[in-house]
Amino acid sequence: MKVKVDQKRCKQCELCAVNCPKEAISFTETFNEFGYRTTQIENDKCIACGMCYIMCPDGVYEVLG
């Protein structure tokens, strides 16, 4: 796992998915406690660039490297 995800913070704005250079982020059919879809990261595609961390306005991501 290269990126840790705090799903309960997500508001499904999609900024992370749109800006990920490897298209590694997608939305699942599962909803968090506030009714927003949770995100999932394809570990094989992720290069730990930190763009999702930079773009997310709600502090969902922590890049572990």
Ligand code: SF4
């Ligand atoms: S660290 Fe970079 S490559 Fe990995 S999911 Fe985030 S934006 Fe995409």
Ligand code: SF4
């Ligand atoms: S940028 Fe943050 S709040 Fe927006 S969809 Fe991605 S994880 Fe959710």
